[in-house]
């Protein structure tokens with residue numbers, strides 16, 4: 001077959017399949033997202049469903065992203081709110097990266113850190129607009145998702161946008177029947193990881209509340225016990241990625257974190 005390039009028009013699954021297959025076929029790929037639900041729309045990793053489990057594969061970034069804001073704004077609001085929560089979780093991903101830099105000496109890119117943190121701070125500042133104004137809000141989220149993808153490209157890995165909170169989310173994907181979107185899970189999980197870092201977890205919780213993002217386990221479609229187990233076992237997802245959970249967390253400490261942050 002003589003194919004010059006691949007174009008993916010759609011949501012995360014469509015984009016990830018085209019991203020991975022074009023990478024394997026060594027042809028360029030153009031991303032045309034129709035929802036702004038997570039920062040995979042322009043990143044170089046593809047998250048694909050294997051036998052029951054989702055796995056992250058090496059792929060390549062698109063040569064272009066064409067996002068029509070008015071079209072994306074017509075998608076259910078839940079998608080762009082999930083995208084915002086995914087961006088918000090960049091704060092704890094970066095904290096894990098900085099911690100690893102201090103403890104293990106892992107290389108850190110200050111440019112990638114600055115870009116990643118900027119996207120989360122924009123969500124905090126503009127949460128009201130994102131929640132209320134469909135077109136303007138979608139524009140803000142889409143720009144943030146592309147910027148976050150760029151941070152990952154600069155870093156050469158998902159490090160600037162994926163820490164322990166993402167491991168908790170992947171644990172939820174693998175071990176529960178959660179009906180939640182990726183960003184919704186990462187947002188909620190980042191309240192806990194921010195608390196464990198000793199940071200301003202209340203700001204994350206208040207921002208998620210402003211965005212009308214899910215703030216209870218019931219809304220994620222999982223039980224408190226399941227969430228607890230996902231926190232305790234999260235680091236098993238990627239033992240090589242140092243995070244605030246690398247030293248392990250006891251059941252008592254996990255329970256304490258949920259109680260202090262008033263998550264139920």
Ligand SMILES: [Zn+2]
Nearest residue numbers: 038039086186
């Ligand atoms: Zn994410």
